[in-house]
Amino acid sequence: MGDLDLYDLFGDDDDDDNRTVVDTSFWNQPEVPDYRPLANFGRFEILGRLARGGMAEIYLAREWDDQGKARHLVVKRVLPEMEDNAELLRMFLDEGATATRLYHQNVCHVYECGEIEGKTFMALEWVWGPQLQDVIERMAARGGCIPWPVAVEIVARVAAALHYVHSAKGVNGRPLNIVHRDVSPHNVMINWSGHVKLLDFGIAKTSQEITTGGAAVGKYGYMSPEQAQSFEVDPRSDIFALGIVLFEALTGRPLYDRPTLLDTLHAIVREPVPSLLAERPELPEALEHIVGRALAKDPAHRFQSAGELRAALLSLLRTSGQSVTDQRIALFLDGLFDEDEKRPLDPARLKLTGSFQALTAEGASAVRGESITYESFDHSKASVNPPAPLAAPAMPVRRGAGWVSWLGLIVLAFLMAGIGATVALYLIR
Numbered sequence: 001m002g003d004l005d006l007y008d009l010f011g012d013d014d015d016d017d018n019r020t021v022v023d024t025s026f027w028n029q030p031e032v033p034d035y036r037p038l039a040n041f042g043r044f045e046i047l048g049r050l051a052r053g054g055m056a057e058i059y060l061a062r063e064w065d066d067q068g069k070a071r072h073l074v075v076k077r078v079l080p081e082m083e084d085n086a087e088l089l090r091m092f093l094d095e096g097a098t099a100t101r102l103y104h105q106n107v108c109h110v111y112e113c114g115e116i117e118g119k120t121f122m123a124l125e126w127v128w129g130p131q132l133q134d135v136i137e138r139m140a141a142r143g144g145c146i147p148w149p150v151a152v153e154i155v156a157r158v159a160a161a162l163h164y165v166h167s168a169k170g171v172n173g174r175p176l177n178i179v180h181r182d183v184s185p186h187n188v189m190i191n192w193s194g195h196v197k198l199l200d201f202g203i204a205k206t207s208q209e210i211t212t213g214g215a216a217v218g219k220y221g222y223m224s225p226e227q228a229q230s231f232e233v234d235p236r237s238d239i240f241a242l243g244i245v246l247f248e249a250l251t252g253r254p255l256y257d258r259p260t261l262l263d264t265l266h267a268i269v270r271e272p273v274p275s276l277l278a279e280r281p282e283l284p285e286a287l288e289h290i291v292g293r294a295l296a297k298d299p300a301h302r303f304q305s306a307g308e309l310r311a312a313l314l315s316l317l318r319t320s321g322q323s324v325t326d327q328r329i330a331l332f333l334d335g336l337f338d339e340d341e342k343r344p345l346d347p348a349r350l351k352l353t354g355s356f357q358a359l360t361a362e363g364a365s366a367v368r369g370e371s372i373t374y375e376s377f378d379h380s381k382a383s384v385n386p387p388a389p390l391a392a393p394a395m396p397v398r399r400g401a402g403w404v405s406w407l408g409l410i411v412l413a414f415l416m417a418g419i420g421a422t423v424a425l426y427l428i429r
Contacts, residue, residue: 032344043063044062060072073111073126100112110123129191131185132188166306224268
């Protein structure tokens with residue numbers, strides 16, 4: 001670890017990021033407009049759509065306890081047309097099985113995962129705030145970059161989340177070495193109070209599941225060299241991806257954005273890391289060393305753990321006399337986004353899609369007056385007890401899965417494996 005000492009890794013700072021903890025903001029729900037529910041999904045009131053992807057839709061939802069107190073959360077529901085795709089359902093449930101057992105203040109918590117009315121869903125913590133990608137792009141549009149101490153602190157908190165995730169233990173007490181494999185600014189969110197969260201474990205794998213020669217998955221511009229070539233990956237692959245995130249947060253530009261997929265993968269595997277100081281000469285020289293080490297092509301030359309990377313970042317902040325609190329991050333966001341942009345749901349998102357049945361105004365009022373069963377989540381135990389060992393998710397019984405879905409998956413698997421082989425051949429020449 002070079003010049004790092006035990007204080008750097010386990011120092012008595014405010015974060016206590018190396019313990020099993022839960023963000024206490026779970027108890028402090030933000031003030032949210034009293035949106036009229038658009039639909040019901042089990043005990044959840046659906047308030048509006050936040051996003052839609054190729055596999056699932058994400059909704060802002062609300063649930064009530066028996067004292068009439070509301071909790072806002074996110075409901076992530078598999079698209080109706082994907083419900084017969086067994087492999088995609090397994091990936092979705094794998095994400096739920098992994099994430100529901102992770103308790104850390106910088107990890108977006110998943111409360112539960114399962115089925116309601118035959119529909120596969122996930123209920124997770126609502127992070128009310130922007131993606132780090134939005135922050136980077138907004139600063140770039142203004143001709144600037146995120147202040148380097150703020151960028152370093154945000155990445156240090158993501159590193160704390162990864163260190164915790166990478167250290168998760170299985171039934172036998174041995175580390176599972178979970179690899180996120182999709183670390184990017186799109187999967188880092190910052191709420192308006194300055195809390196940083198890592199989310200989306202949709203393609204995370206444990207060391208027992210990762211095999212050599214598998215398809216390359218993840219956002220191509222944030223892959224490690226070994227991931228880009230479909231080689232075996234370990235937690236150090238996430239460190240490389242986080243190094244890209246740090247570079248982009250500091251410079252305001254994509255690091256590996258190339259015209260074609262092959263050009264992107266070639267740059268990741270072959271091109272040297274550009275000089276950080278050449279783009280921002282005012283930055284501390286130590287920061288260039290940290291970025292360069294995180295982006296080393298050879299995993300053996302990188303930081304060997306996310307905790308080690310975090311320690312180096314926090315040490316830099318201390319020696320530079322910088323203190324970045326939640327309040328400082330929140331004030332920075334206040335200068336970037338106006339009050340209208342902070343609204344949980346803009347008018348365009350107050351709509352239903354998919355197969356939800358819309359409620360009438362009378363129906364919404366009647367539902368609110370009903371006695372709703374509330375299943376509480378005991379956060380107090382989570383801050384003391386280690387997470388339960390990860391277990392294989394129970395697959396719902398699906399009958400009549402279309403042969404077209406299976407054929408599509410087979411074609412996709414061959415295509416992705418072919419990309420890895422093509423990159424390897426391309427790089428050999």
